[in-house]
Amino acid sequence: MQKEVLKVNCHLSLLMAAVLLLSILLAGCASQQLHPSSLPVATVNIEKLSDDDIVRVKGMLEKLTPMLEARRSQQTLATLTFDELYAPLTTDEQQFLRQFQNLNGSELGVKIPFRGMATGKEELVVLKGQRVKDLEKGGTKEVPPQFLPKNVYLRYGDMMAAMQKDLGKRLYVESGYRSSAYQLYLFIFYLSNHLYSIRETARFVALPGYSEHGSPQHQAIDFINEESLGEETAKEFDAQPEFAWLIKNAAKFCFVMSYPKDGKEGITYEPWHWRQEQTLGPACKLSPP
Numbered sequence: 001m002q003k004e005v006l007k008v009n010c011h012l013s014l015l016m017a018a019v020l021l022l023s024i025l026l027a028g029c030a031s032q033q034l035h036p037s038s039l040p041v042a043t044v045n046i047e048k049l050s051d052d053d054i055v056r057v058k059g060m061l062e063k064l065t066p067m068l069e070a071r072r073s074q075q076t077l078a079t080l081t082f083d084e085l086y087a088p089l090t091t092d093e094q095q096f097l098r099q100f101q102n103l104n105g106s107e108l109g110v111k112i113p114f115r116g117m118a119t120g121k122e123e124l125v126v127l128k129g130q131r132v133k134d135l136e137k138g139g140t141k142e143v144p145p146q147f148l149p150k151n152v153y154l155r156y157g158d159m160m161a162a163m164q165k166d167l168g169k170r171l172y173v174e175s176g177y178r179s180s181a182y183q184l185y186l187f188i189f190y191l192s193n194h195l196y197s198i199r200e201t202a203r204f205v206a207l208p209g210y211s212e213h214g215s216p217q218h219q220a221i222d223f224i225n226e227e228s229l230g231e232e233t234a235k236e237f238d239a240q241p242e243f244a245w246l247i248k249n250a251a252k253f254c255f256v257m258s259y260p261k262d263g264k265e266g267i268t269y270e271p272w273h274w275r276q277e278q279t280l281g282p283a284c285k286l287s288p289p
């Protein structure tokens with residue numbers, strides 16, 4: 001009899017444990033339902049993130065910062081892969097971030113075309129030791145290491161050899177390749193500058209897959225000259241002999257200026273930003289990635 005009571009007690013405790021577990025699970029589900037943005041479907045408000053989503057973005061950035069800082073100091077941020085970006089995050093945060101990865105530019109009024117995702121695993125060449133004028137301290141300073149897909153690096157080298165021959169000057173790579181995962185991070189990072197409006201942020205920061213800096217088939221280079229004229233100095237840059245040389249000769253090396261004055265993409269004039277273009281002639285065709 002004693003045994004039977006024990007058994008019953010045991011059954012009861014098992015039953016109670018099961019009920020307890022079920023109620024915990026149900027409570028968990030209920031709280032999930034209160035946060036619709038945790039669902040895997042695209043639920044973010046593109047005009048302005050909800051307060052909960054803003055908290056999530058801040059939480060994610062905090063979690064990602066140590067990894068990003070480590071990559072920055074190793075100077076390998078530009079080759080960050082999606083797996084590496086997602087690794088420090090919870091499943092819920094990963095699902096949330098994936099919504100940003102999958103944003104469709106045309107639905108946000110982005111006029112530049114989708115260029116494809118840059119995985120960070122392409123055959124890349126790293127450029128180190130580029131020195132330009134230090135405008136603050138005098139002397140020269142080193143441009144942080146930049147990456148280029150190998151085929152673009154070779155064409156850039158040919159183009160600079162020709163420029164050097166004609167002008168006795170050359171241009172340096174201020175900004176080359178960056179992976180789509182890093183681009184995704186940048187997009188999330190800059191949301192706060194645009195009051196957490198995805199639509200507004202997309203006017204200033206490329207969505208992953210839309211940046212020509214992460215497009216091995218249309219790879220762009222931001223040039224800087226030895227006087228440190230480049231990005232942020234559009235007027236000065238386009239008055240330089242190097243710029244006039246590019247206008248005349250870059251197409252021979254399969255480079256084209258992406259954002260000229262009054263361009264149809266609605267992007268401000270960027271005389272320093274030139275991309276590879278395969279349609280400039282048979283020699284410009286690249287083999288598929």
Ligand SMILES: [Zn+2]
Pocket residue numbers: 175213220221222273
């Ligand atoms: Zn650029």
